[in-house]
Amino acid sequence: MLSLWRRDLAQGLSAAIRSAFGVEHDPVAEIPPRRALGDLAFPAPLHLARELRRRPREIAEELARTWRPPAGVREVRVEGAGYLNVYFDRPAFAARLLAEPLLGADPGVAGKVVVEHTNINPNKAAHIGHLRNAVLGDTLVRCLRALGLPVEVQNYIDDTGVQVADVVVGFVDIERRTVAEVAALPEPFDHHCWDLYSRVGAWYEEDPSRQGLRRETLHELEAGHGERAEMGRLVARRVLARHLGTMARLGVGYDLLTHESDILALDFFHLAFEKLQAAGAVRLEAEGKNAGCWVMPLADTPEFAGLEDPDKVIVRSDGTITYVGKDIAYQLWKFGLLGKDFGYRWWPEQGLWQTAVEGAHEHPGFGGAERVVNVIDARQSYLQKIVRAGLSALGHQDAARRSTHFAYEMVTLSAATARLLGFAAEDGRALEMSGRKGIGVKADDLLDRLEEKAREEIAARNRELEREELRRLARQIATAALRFFMVKTTTTRVLAFDFDEALSFEGDSGPYLQYSLVRARNIGRRLAGAGLEAEVRPEAAAALAPELWSDDLWELVHAVARTGEVVEKAASTLELSLVARHALDLAQAFHALYHHHPVLHEEDPALRRTRLATFQVFARGLRTTADLLGIPEPERM
Incomplete structure (x- = not known):
């Protein structure tokens, strides 16, 4: 909410500057260090002093006389060397915080954002590192949606990769199981695959020639035919179902499951590859270590200049496609630049849409993004740069700029x-x-x-x-x-x-935030139990006397008003820890005030109502941030 007030006040002050001095200026609002100095401070007079050849304080005093700020502002004072400090009408502002959404849509926002996250290889159980990806991705989605952006969440399923191939080798060549026997294995199926996957690695080390079975399996998976391909589809589907169940425990969901096997079956890559060839972005190597491979030469690209081996293999000499080749095709599709679409089918057991070679006639529209965010760990930064370089090589510089790699370190x-x-x-x-x-x-x-x-x-x-x-x-x-x-x-x-x-129920933890929410809610319950007013309505808060809000109580209200700005910054910088820090700051401020400003035992009804209104504002603020963080609110702790 505070961002809207900043904008409206800045526009009004800009008009006052134009009227008083005949110059154009875009004022910037700052937040004073203490509420005794006001709620917002404009240093515009200091910025205008050189241009107007007048002292800043003189400019400030003239603006203070002529500027008519909107309703909700109690006073404008000249402070310091020439700041214009704005003091809100505290009751009216608190009432708005009780009545209006803390997060609002930006009227200038347009276009879909595709966020791809989780992306666990469907070959074994998800591990703790995967959870960081899913939680970061889901939190970003919650923030973007709360800010009014249309968001589509995609989970990329690499069901034709090396990891799935190795588990297939384990079932077929080590355990000697048929497809029917693997289908009959009990749950947790992904735990069985976890152990089998590590056994396959040791089996390869005993005899490296066995890796020929991996190559054979990879070819069958990519072609989509044969017993190994059937086994791969079964493994991927059963493990994926388990992954979705794991993520559901954390409240993480998706709009679309995108299968790599469908990208291959629909020849997405070959369509993208033809575009790369036509643009001269790839070449066939005749000699050296990459002989027989199609590579993307990147030595002349600034991001890759100086690397010992800047060229990236797109198609291996055996004809298999590298991850980055498929990723370029997928990124083109996300932006609606490929010229081809998937089929889509509904997975009723999971309540999800997923890609298909042939699908339903009626389905939601997927892809066609204005912006794409790929949540992938920092070790994949090089490959994500290559994806952007591929888009640029095809002439899609805008799409390359709007391709964001949300990188994070491992767990x-x-x-x-x-x-x-x-x-x-x-x-x-x-x-x-x-x-x-x-x-x-x-x-x-x-x-x-x-x-x-x-x-x-x-x-x-x-x-x-x-x-x-x-x-x-x-x-x-x-x-x-x-x-x-x-x-x-x-x-x-x-x-x-x-x-x-x-x-921990104390300190920097999720349970501490939950405890804070429960404690705030219990204030109303205890008041109701004592036969006292248990909730302050917005209109009642607006009627309270301004002097009842002490500066420490008002600081908590003001902090809640800054929630929208924190979320906007977190979403734009991809530093979601800002939201977590803000939630902690709110909770800690509340607990610091809780005993100094008792509600239940306060005899003055007006002061009791002011304190209750303050803590209601706090609860709205913390509930909003907790929801963005995916933290459920319990009935008790």
Whole structure:
């Protein structure tokens, strides 16, 4: 909401400057360090002093006399060397915060944003590192939608890649199972594949010639025919269903599942490859280590200049397509630049649309984005640059500029958590995971352990709870713990996951935010139990005397008003930890005021109503940010 006030006040001040001095100026509003200095401060007089050849304070005093700010502003004062400090009508402003949405749509926003996230290879159980991708992607989607942008969420399913091929080799060549036998394996199927995948890696090491089976399997998967291709489809579908169930536990959802097998079957890549050939963006190497490969030469591209080997293989000498080749075709489709579309079919068991070679006649429109955000870990930065270079080489410079790689660092386990889960961490260092070696924590196992620890904590505090309510609360708290932990750290840092830190009811944690929400809601419950007014309506808040809002109470109201600006910055910079930090700041400010400004035992009805209104504003603010973070609000803690 504060951003709207900034804009409206800046426009009004600009008009006043034009009227008073005959010059054009775009005023910028700052937030004073203390509320005693006002709610917004305009340094415009300081910026105009040189042009007008007048002292800043003199300019400020003239503007203070002539500027007529809109309703809702109580006063404009000249402060310091020449600042114009704006003081809001506190009751009216608080009433608006109680009545109006804290986040609003930008009227200038147009065009769909496609966000691709999660993208787990469907060959084994999801692990803790995958959760960071999914949570960051889902949080970004929530923020963009809250800001009024149309967003389409896609989950790319690499069902023809090396990882799936290796699991197929494990079933066919190590375990000697038929498709029917694999179909009959009990759940959790993805856990079986987890163990099998690491066995395949060791099996290859025993005899490297066995990797020929991987190449054979890859060819069958890409062609879509044969027993190995059928086995690959079964493995991918069963594992994918498990992945979707894992993500649903965290409230993560999608609009479209995009299958790599459909990109190949519909010849998306060959269509894109023909475009690259026609543009002279790829060449066939006749000699050297890339002999027989089609490569994209990038030595003359600024982003790749100086690299020892800047050329990127798009098609290998054996005819198989590299990941980046498929990614270029997929990125073109996302922007509606490929000239071809998927078929689409509904997956009723999952309630999701997915791509197909031939699909339903009626379906939503997918792709055709104005902007694309790919949530992929930082190790893939080079490949994402190549995708953008491919778009540029085809003449789609605007699409390349609107292709954003949302990069993040990987997740490790703290030494304490690694020991708790049965892994040896050397010298107290965090443990790095490896799916191929079988070192890591399955996402569902982690969630189960978090829920178990949450149940123990809740049961110790609330011995009277029924089993079902205990289970529900434990799941809500585990979700909050994990989601907040994945977002609170800047994406440029490796994240060492720690059980005790994530589940703490105090400090920087999701459960702490949940506790704050419950505590704020209980104020109204206790008031109602005492027969007192339990809620302040916006019109009642507007009628309160301005002097009842002390500066410390008003600082909390003001902080809530800044929520929209925080979310806008987080979404534009992809630094979602700003939202987590803002939520924590709100919660900590609330707890600092809670005992100094009691509500239930305050005898003055007007002051009691002011404090209650302040805490209601806080609850709206924290509830809004918690929803963006995917943190559920429990009934009790």
